[in-house]
Amino acid sequence: xxxxxxxxxxxxxxxxxxxxxxxxxxxxxxxxxxxxxxxxxxxxxxxxxxxxxxxxxxxxxxxxxxxxxxxxxxxxxxxxxxxxxxxxxxxxxxxxxxxxxxxxxxxxxxxxxxxxxxxx
Amino acid sequence: xxxxxxxxxxxxxxxxxxxxxxxxxxxxxxxxxxxxxxxxxxxxxxxxxxxxxxxxxxxxxxxxxxxxxxxxxxxxxxxxxxxxxxxxxxxxxxxxxxxxxxxxxxxxxxxxxxxxxxxx
Numbered sequence: 001x002x003x004x005x006x007x008x009x010x011x012x013x014x015x016x017x018x019x020x021x022x023x024x025x026x027x028x029x030x031x032x033x034x035x036x037x038x039x040x041x042x043x044x045x046x047x048x049x050x051x052x053x054x055x056x057x058x059x060x061x062x063x064x065x066x067x068x069x070x071x072x073x074x075x076x077x078x079x080x081x082x083x084x085x086x087x088x089x090x091x092x093x094x095x096x097x098x099x100x101x102x103x104x105x106x107x108x109x110x111x112x113x114x115x116x117x118x119x120x
Numbered sequence: 121x122x123x124x125x126x127x128x129x130x131x132x133x134x135x136x137x138x139x140x141x142x143x144x145x146x147x148x149x150x151x152x153x154x155x156x157x158x159x160x161x162x163x164x165x166x167x168x169x170x171x172x173x174x175x176x177x178x179x180x181x182x183x184x185x186x187x188x189x190x191x192x193x194x195x196x197x198x199x200x201x202x203x204x205x206x207x208x209x210x211x212x213x214x215x216x217x218x219x220x221x222x223x224x225x226x227x228x229x230x231x232x233x234x235x236x237x238x239x240x
Contacts, residue, residue: 017206018238024144024188061240068144069187083203086137118138120181 019064025080027067039077050097088116139184145200147187159197170217183225208236
């Protein structure tokens with residue numbers, strides 16, 4: 001099959017996408033003493049609030065932002081994943097959120113310093 | 121740029137993917153009388169339980185299954201989305217779940233009769 005055929009097939013089967021980027025941000029909150037830890041216990045909520053507000057105030061209507069349950073890798077949190085590209089980020093400071101919004105969401109450039117490469 | 125160059129560039133920038141398919145299933149539960157409706161009020165939970173158990177019992181370790189908050193489109197629920205392909209499904213019966221698992225997750229074939237094409 002030639003490259004041309006592949007492109008035609010892909011176009012035929014692809015669906016229109018609702019979002020350019022769809023973010024899922026872990027909202028799991030376990031008690032601070034819980035042995036597994038949690039994104040909530042690692043300070044996730046103020047970061048997700050900041051991201052949600054930035055998306056809304058900057059009218060980034062093609063960015064979806066959805067709360068998620070546990071994404072696994074609890075000790076690595078706060079954890080979020082951006083699809084369709086499957087980039088996992090671990091932001092820990094407000095500036096990290098601002099950089100993801102500006103670079104990844106607005107310019108389409110991954111923020112490598114915040115990427116978590118996870119393996120099963 | 122040739123097709124070969126494109127492939128090389130893509131490979132350089134792509135990250136290894138944690139999951140072949142990552143499912144986000146809406147777990148929002150509003151009271152039955154709530155005007156917005158909710159996936160929970162539309163009978164989502166037994167369907168998600170069935171999917172979660174099927175993934176586990178069939179050892180589909182490259183399928184991620186994560187609970188999500190509200191995905192929007194509440195009146196269309198129960199609603200789930202599969203990334204990276206960005207396919208939104210509205211299963212309503214146990215057989216729908218079985219077909220998504222068998223066809224989409226195991227054979228990589230989208231189940232068109234259950235697809236929701238959503239627009240903002």
